[in-house]
Amino acid sequence: MRLTSLEGLPSSVARPGYTPANHGVGIVHLGLGAFHKAHQAAATDAALAAEGGDWRICGVSLRSRDPAAQLGPQNGLFTLIERSAEGSKARVIGSVAQAFCLGPDRAEVLAALTAPSTRIVSLTVTEKGYGLSRATGGVDEAHPAISHDLAAPEAPIGVAGLLVWALKVRRAAGISPFTVLCCDNLPENGQLLRSLLVDFARRTAPEMVDFIATEVAFPSTMVDRITPAATPETLAAAEEMTGHRDEAAVETEAFTQWVIEDNFPTGRPAWEAAGVMFVEDVRPYEEMKLRMLNGAHSMLAYSGFLAGHRHVSDVMQDAPLAALVRRHLAAAAATMPALPGVDFAAYAEALCARFANPHLKHQTYQIAMDGTEKLPQRILAPCVAAISAGQPLAPFAFALAAWMRYAFGQTGAGEAYALRDPREDELRATVNGVEGSEDIVARLMALPGLFPAPLAESAALREAIAKKLETMRSQGMAAAIRTEASA
Numbered sequence: 001m002r003l004t005s006l007e008g009l010p011s012s013v014a015r016p017g018y019t020p021a022n023h024g025v026g027i028v029h030l031g032l033g034a035f036h037k038a039h040q041a042a043a044t045d046a047a048l049a050a051e052g053g054d055w056r057i058c059g060v061s062l063r064s065r066d067p068a069a070q071l072g073p074q075n076g077l078f079t080l081i082e083r084s085a086e087g088s089k090a091r092v093i094g095s096v097a098q099a100f101c102l103g104p105d106r107a108e109v110l111a112a113l114t115a116p117s118t119r120i121v122s123l124t125v126t127e128k129g130y131g132l133s134r135a136t137g138g139v140d141e142a143h144p145a146i147s148h149d150l151a152a153p154e155a156p157i158g159v160a161g162l163l164v165w166a167l168k169v170r171r172a173a174g175i176s177p178f179t180v181l182c183c184d185n186l187p188e189n190g191q192l193l194r195s196l197l198v199d200f201a202r203r204t205a206p207e208m209v210d211f212i213a214t215e216v217a218f219p220s221t222m223v224d225r226i227t228p229a230a231t232p233e234t235l236a237a238a239e240e241m242t243g244h245r246d247e248a249a250v251e252t253e254a255f256t257q258w259v260i261e262d263n264f265p266t267g268r269p270a271w272e273a274a275g276v277m278f279v280e281d282v283r284p285y286e287e288m289k290l291r292m293l294n295g296a297h298s299m300l301a302y303s304g305f306l307a308g309h310r311h312v313s314d315v316m317q318d319a320p321l322a323a324l325v326r327r328h329l330a331a332a333a334a335t336m337p338a339l340p341g342v343d344f345a346a347y348a349e350a351l352c353a354r355f356a357n358p359h360l361k362h363q364t365y366q367i368a369m370d371g372t373e374k375l376p377q378r379i380l381a382p383c384v385a386a387i388s389a390g391q392p393l394a395p396f397a398f399a400l401a402a403w404m405r406y407a408f409g410q411t412g413a414g415e416a417y418a419l420r421d422p423r424e425d426e427l428r429a430t431v432n433g434v435e436g437s438e439d440i441v442a443r444l445m446a447l448p449g450l451f452p453a454p455l456a457e458s459a460a461l462r463e464a465i466a467k468k469l470e471t472m473r474s475q476g477m478a479a480a481i482r483t484e485a486s487a
Contacts, residue, residue: 003074003244009092013079013242016094017049020076024054025097026269028112028178030159031124032059032067032099038227038252040122040183042080043274044095050273056097058112062125062145062157064101070248071099078248079238083359088251090241102157113166114175119266121166122181123159123193127373128422129184130159130196134376135449137192138199146200153204160200167197167216168208179217179264185294187377188283190220190261219261222286224293226312226354227252228362253360255350259285284339291332292344293351295378295399299328300355301367302402306411306477309364316356320485324398326352331395335385369420371403372427372450379403384454387461397464398484404444404465405472407431412476423447437470438462 001008006015027044029036036059044055059076061067071078076096082089100108112118131143139146145158156162167177180197182189194213201208230250238249258271262278272278279285297312303324304315316322329351333344383396407427410416419427430443441462445451455461472480 001244003077003079003092003242003246005075006077006092006094008244009242012090014089014091016045016092018052018094020048020056020094020097023048023052023056023097024117025058025112025115026053026055026117026267027057027120027122028109028118029057029059029122029124030062030162031126031129032061032071033124034230034250034252035223035225035227036122036124036183037078037093037096037248037250038080039223039225039256039258040124041093041095042091042256043258043271043276044269045093046274047269047271048095051270053267053269054117055095055269057095058098058100058118059096060105060109060112061099061101062129062159063103065104067248068099068101068105071096074246074248077246078250079242079246081234081237081241081249081251082254083251083357084254085353085357085359088237088241088359090238092242102162109162110166113162113178114169114173116175118178119176120179120181120264120268121163122183124183125159126370127184127186128370130186130193132186132192132196133449136199137195139196139203149200150203160196161204164197164201164205164208164212167212168205171208171211176266177211177216179219179266179268181219181221181260183221183223185223185290185374185377187286187290187381188220189286190218194218217263217265219263220282220286221261222257222259222282222289224257224289225252225255226360226362228360229366231361233361251360253354253357255354257289284337288333288336288339288342288344288347290377291335291382292329292348294374295332295382296325296328296351296355297367298371298374298378299395299399299402300325301364302371302399302406303477303481305364305368306402306405306472307481308478312355312362312364312367313358313360315364316352318481320482322352323485324395324481325355328395328399331386331392332382334391335382335389365417368406371406371419371421372423372447373421375400375403375450376452380450380452380455383461384452387454387458393458393461393464394484394487397461398468401465401468401472401480402477404431404440404469405477407444437473438466441466441469 131146149161
């Protein structure tokens, strides 16, 4: 029997501490994927149980029909499996009231975005989903959704187009603007999203520029909860634990963190009940997470995948590679200014314990996707800081060499794989047919808009990357890892 209500659940399964139907929708979320369900939806579930309010979520997928097809027949209910070294537990989440896909459900989505009851629009669309130009801070005209929406702003399909359109309609109707809450791994994500919308409005609705810049709240956030993509094993575990078939089940780690700048002019849920930290400035927390957790994740994903490790926990069982993970965490921490109340060494050890969780099957190949979108904040920014401070470059050079080796799209055994990167064709064309590792490094570092000048101009960094890349190419990734760990 499919999960459609809270009836008949075993006592071992936690359920909402409120009656979902008694609470209205106050949040529209763009990017209805596994991370949202494990993070924002779970926190909102706890907030509703603690203090109530009309804060349920209208979830929107911008492309895939799967999330709505999974959640719709289940009345928005889904199982969240939390896995730790001590074991696993299941919880049914009731905070999602509606689930739509923009394509077939456009009228419903636009109605939700312009409803007076909608006070927050949150987003998890991945770094590449925004159509943001890192060079200008505005729109990337080559991004398919941006290109479409610039040409047809009254029929938007992308984030910037949808939000500007909705804010324009609300303003014309005398409805207060919603708070825009970005929950993706972008530095100062609130400010970045404001810049994106201001630039889009400048091109399509100039009368909205000052309004968006001054009247709409864009609090920045830092989010952290390792959430693998759901697999058939996830669904099987959910059915075993709940006694119901659940097509929308997700699994995640027990740890969760959410730091938010407390700027919500029209109100917000009592997310404190879920342990959310509200601060004046999220930047130092965000930088710590991007450089340490996300940076180490990228490094271990490229090297681990090419060394034959399918999951992050497998990486941590490889002693030389685990040592390099710890080295990278220490190097990233060294680029950070002191943060009151934070012990970077303790944070690094906690991350290693999370990475080693054997019950969480987080795939290295999943983490490796979208590298050109992730590298700037995860690896390149701390590498610039390390150069400026005269700190060792080897950890960052190894991470960049591993990414460059990954960009070939072929394992050491000759098996091809998709890079799953928005610049995949450009990456393949850049490395195709180039023999020397030094030439490969030079060509990749010359890609437009990726490597900042202090890195591209550093002969020491180029030489270090080329040396490590040559070992990876000539001896294989496993040998390169052993060599690096013993250096």
